[in-house]
Amino acid sequence: MRIDQALLWRENVPSLVRLDMELTERCNNNCIHCSINLPADDASAQKRELSTEKIKDILKEAAALGCLTVRFTGGEPLLRNDFEENYLFARRLGLKVLIFTNATLITPHLADLLSRIPPLEKIEISVYGMEKRSYEAVTRNPGSFDAAWRGINLLLERKIPFVVKGALLPPNKEEIDSFEAWAATLPWMDRAPSLGMFFELRCRRDCENRNSLIRKLRVSPEEGVRLLTRRREKYEKEMKEFCSKFMGPPGDKLFSCGAGKGGCVDAYGRFQPCLSLRAPELSYDLKSGSLKDALSDFFPKVRELRSRNPEYLGRCGRCFLKGLCEQCPAKSWGENGTLDTPTDYFCRIAHTQARYLGLIKEDEFAWEAEDWKDRIKSFSGKGTNSQRQQEE
DSSP: OOHHHHHHHTTTSOOOSEEEEEOOSEESOOOTTOSSOEETTOHHHHHHSOOHHHHHHHHHHHHHTTOOEEEEESSOGGGSTTHHHHHHHHHHTTOEEEEEEOSTTOOHHHHHHHHHSOOBSOEEEEEOOSSHHHHHHHHOOTTHHHHHHHHHHHHHHTTOOEEEEEEOOTTTGGGHHHHHHHHTTSTTOOSOOOEEOSOOOOTTOOOHHHHHHHHHHSOOHHHHHHHHTSSHHHHHHHHHHHHHHHOSOOTTBSOOSSTTTSOEEOTTSEEESSSSOOOGGGOEETTSSOHHHIIIIIHHHHHTOBOOOHHHHHTGGGOTTTTTOOOSHHHHHHHHSSSSOOOHHHHHHHHHHHHHHTSSOTTOOGGGOTTHHHHHHHHHSSOOHHHHHHHO
């Protein structure tokens, strides 16, 4: 086939730059804040997980669609007995592999493999405490602290690139400074580690007791903003740049993000618009379909979904803090079981940040602001993308 024929053939083929694959929902840890994990020995979940061959089929199709990077996540992806086989298959396809892990299951054998055949993306490791007491109070898994640091040291010894991230929780909240100081010594960290604190509820909506605990672990909007603004000049500089690009009311359209342009394959073969959105009606069954069909036919219809909820339309649909707010169909589904119910917690976080930045007054809601374009322009000195397009 000549090159021009090949390009013509691909003309209507959807592109897929990156794919998330959740290899399992099971995890050897039982973290108090986790929105997805199932027990490591959950036989029912394991039985329903995709086979090795089906994972390979999905990876092959992803590569054929132009995918460059696959993210293996979970649960704990290293729990899968076939992790090494899947990893090597992805690398032989030419895919970069991003691994999300707690590092507890990294062995000398696996570290040697990652050194010999590198993933080409920095491994991302979740660290839950700098001391055994705090770490295992989060993971509820005796021995996990020693196992995690053993895995981390195996990567360090072999100079395998990785970055770390944390979660701000009652057992470890006094260790933020020591965590960040240690993270700064890692050769591949080019910025301070991210700290989860506004935790998502169980995205399968499968355990109200766990959700009750997660709600108690969330920081207040005020405390969260205090932490976000610890490096005030850096924060304000980043926010000026961010606000100039991503602020503005979404109207009735539910998806204003990248959801559905790529997606996440869950452990059981359902292709979802994003990693967190588990609404069954918005997922596509890859056991009876294809990535191509999902991306070219199913997801475009999902992205066009509109809200008919008066409360959403009167608040979120008119709110210019949309880029700042974590309210989205995934969050709404996890919190409320609907796609367009405003979530007060995330609304309060966005408004607290906006008041700190001077974008709204103390007694004002952002959806009331008629002059929001002028406020953004004044704050950032640039105006928003949509505003600049209108002016041109």
